[in-house]
Amino acid sequence: MALNDFDLVLFGGSGDLAMRKLLPAMYSRDVCNDLPPTARIICVGRHEWSQDEFLHSVEKNSKPHLKAVDQAAWAKFIQRIVYVSLNATDASTYAPLVEALRDDASLTRVYYLATPPHLFAKICDNLAATGLATANSRVVLEKPLGRDLASAKQINAEVGKVFSESQIFRIDHYLGKETVQNLLALRFGNILFEPLWRREWISDVQITIAEKIGVGNRMGYYDTSGALRDMLQNHLLQLLCIVAMEPPTSIAPDAVRDAKLQVLRSLKRFTPTTLAQNIVRGQYRAGHVDGAAVPSYRDEPDAPAQSRTETFVAIKAEIDTWRWAGVPFYLRTGKRMHDRLAEIVVRFKPIPHSIFNQPNNSFQPNSLVIRLQPDEGLRMNLMAKTPGDGMRLKQAELELDFKEQFKAPRMEAYERLLLDVLRGQLTLFMRGDELEAAWDWVEPILNHWEHEDSMPIPYTSGTWGPAASSALIGRDGLQWREEALPED
Numbered sequence: 001m002a003l004n005d006f007d008l009v010l011f012g013g014s015g016d017l018a019m020r021k022l023l024p025a026m027y028s029r030d031v032c033n034d035l036p037p038t039a040r041i042i043c044v045g046r047h048e049w050s051q052d053e054f055l056h057s058v059e060k061n062s063k064p065h066l067k068a069v070d071q072a073a074w075a076k077f078i079q080r081i082v083y084v085s086l087n088a089t090d091a092s093t094y095a096p097l098v099e100a101l102r103d104d105a106s107l108t109r110v111y112y113l114a115t116p117p118h119l120f121a122k123i124c125d126n127l128a129a130t131g132l133a134t135a136n137s138r139v140v141l142e143k144p145l146g147r148d149l150a151s152a153k154q155i156n157a158e159v160g161k162v163f164s165e166s167q168i169f170r171i172d173h174y175l176g177k178e179t180v181q182n183l184l185a186l187r188f189g190n191i192l193f194e195p196l197w198r199r200e201w202i203s204d205v206q207i208t209i210a211e212k213i214g215v216g217n218r219m220g221y222y223d224t225s226g227a228l229r230d231m232l233q234n235h236l237l238q239l240l241c242i243v244a245m246e247p248p249t250s251i252a253p254d255a256v257r258d259a260k261l262q263v264l265r266s267l268k269r270f271t272p273t274t275l276a277q278n279i280v281r282g283q284y285r286a287g288h289v290d291g292a293a294v295p296s297y298r299d300e301p302d303a304p305a306q307s308r309t310e311t312f313v314a315i316k317a318e319i320d321t322w323r324w325a326g327v328p329f330y331l332r333t334g335k336r337m338h339d340r341l342a343e344i345v346v347r348f349k350p351i352p353h354s355i356f357n358q359p360n361n362s363f364q365p366n367s368l369v370i371r372l373q374p375d376e377g378l379r380m381n382l383m384a385k386t387p388g389d390g391m392r393l394k395q396a397e398l399e400l401d402f403k404e405q406f407k408a409p410r411m412e413a414y415e416r417l418l419l420d421v422l423r424g425q426l427t428l429f430m431r432g433d434e435l436e437a438a439w440d441w442v443e444p445i446l447n448h449w450e451h452e453d454s455m456p457i458p459y460t461s462g463t464w465g466p467a468a469s470s471a472l473i474g475r476d477g478l479q480w481r482e483e484a485l486p487e488d
């Protein structure tokens with residue numbers, strides 16, 4: 001579907017996210033001829049750069065992040081960029097933006113708020129005050145969308161005074177990843193799995209997002225956030241929703257979002273006992289990642305010496321529905337881990353009876369591994385006969401490597417999500433009530449950590465996190481999938 005002509009306004013257009021992700025994503029779409037010839041990108045910041053100075057900064061800070069550079073295409077792309085300097089909190093400085101925008105109701109207008117979240121409400125107010133919150137406008141909100149339930153509600157309420165829900169695009173870039181949509185295809189484009197997708201056949205689900213990187217230059221933000229707010233409240237819970245939701249009636253935004261909301265509202269709430277038993281938080285200490293020495297979290301630039309911020313979290317969650325009662329969902333995420341890995345592992349129940357002359361524990365239960373990163377693919381583990389004489393069964397793999405199977409070029413998450421915003425397609429964006437339900441579930445954990453004296457458990461960088469994380473899943477007789485690899 002061809003895009004309508006648009007003005008895309010990037011508040012925070014001079015910031016890290018715009019330079020590393022958003023402008024490169026728009027360039028990639030331009031190279032693929034997805035952007036209308038006259039579409040423009042208006043980058044907003046406070047700094048008083050001239051147009052040339054700003055383009056110089058784009059050349060220096062954004063161009064190195066392109067997947068591939070075609071000089072002619074790049075030269076054409078940067079002609080779309082207009083830089084506007086204003087103070088987002090002061091409506092009296094918005095005149096240059098009013099001037100830069102085309103006053104044409106047939107165009108699509110998008111305000112992408114890639115700024116600190118405390119500016120969201122003020123920017124929306126100021127857009128309204130300056131007559132810029134027009135009916136043809138959409139607003140995109142970057143994470144973090146609040147730091148607890150109250151602040152998330154406040155953002156929803158304030159932004160909701162200016163824009164209707166159908167104009168609000170709350171980004172969770174994990175929903176833009178190819179494999180996440182493939183999970184929808186797997187579950188609802190095949191007859192095979194849905195009858196088995198329930199507690200009678202599935203024993204447990206693991207969802208891991210492990211990173212090798214540390215906090216980088218985002219300490220100011222990260223130390224006030226931590227892994228629970230930064231990754232679990234949003235990305236991990238969204239993945240859990242896609243795995244666990246009931247079949248939506250269609251791919252329409254509210255059909256999918258209603259189904260995800262139902263999952264979030266069915267998550268079993270933690271009690272004082274389960275808070276202590278089912279959650280592990282850790283913080284990395286000095287170690288080696290890929291052979292290179294890395295410092296402790298507390299020794300990273302700008303880190304508070306006594307920081308109690310968690311860089312790792314593992315949780316055993318449960319969903320109180322007929323479909324999922326009694327099936328544990330183990331979620332974990334961490335920085336400075338052994339590997340960069342994002343995957344979902346669905347383990348099925350063991351066979352009820354062995355007809356083979358082989359010990360029962362030599363039968364691995366079937367499992368389905370949905371890999372998001374580093375390589376995208378699906379793997380089904382099955383028991384198969386080993387070739388030759390006799391009847392010996394061994395685990396074998398059916399593998400679907402998306403890159404091999406489909407030669408079509410890949411699209412980064414931000415490319416897909418930006419296209420969806422420009423098309424007005426809301427399916428891959430969180431609705432306000434989903435956001436609040438997710439905060440509502442994690443809030444007791446935040447409160448518990450705030451009020452207890454304990455510190456996050458230290459783990460050595462380059463491992464799979466604290467040993468307590470293995471114990472959490474080990475209590476149920478299970479292992480994280482990479483347990484064979486080094487641990488603290």
Ligand SMILES: NC(=O)C1=CN([C@@H]2O[C@H](COP(=O)(O)OP(=O)(O)OC[C@H]3O[C@@H](n4cnc5c(N)ncnc54)[C@H](OP(=O)(O)O)[C@@H]3O)[C@@H](O)[C@H]2O)C=CC1
Pocket residue numbers: 011012013014015016017018044045046047086087088089113114115116117119142143144221
């Ligand atoms: N960087 C990342 O990888 C990710 C970032 N995010 C989120 O995106 C948002 C932006 O992050 P990031 O790009 O890293 O932040 P940066 O600090 O790099 O950039 C912030 C941007 O906001 C602008 N800005 C700040 N205050 C004002 C103001 N009063 N008026 C106008 N512009 C203002 C800055 O312009 P100037 O410098 O000229 O003041 C700058 O362009 C944050 O909410 C962050 O959490 C989310 C996911 C990943």
Ligand SMILES: O=C1O[C@H](COP(=O)(O)O)[C@@H](O)[C@H](O)[C@H]1O
Pocket residue numbers: 211230231342
């Ligand atoms: O939202 C965030 O995500 C990144 C990880 O994203 P990925 O696509 O590279 O897996 C994480 O590093 C960052 O802390 C967090 O804010």
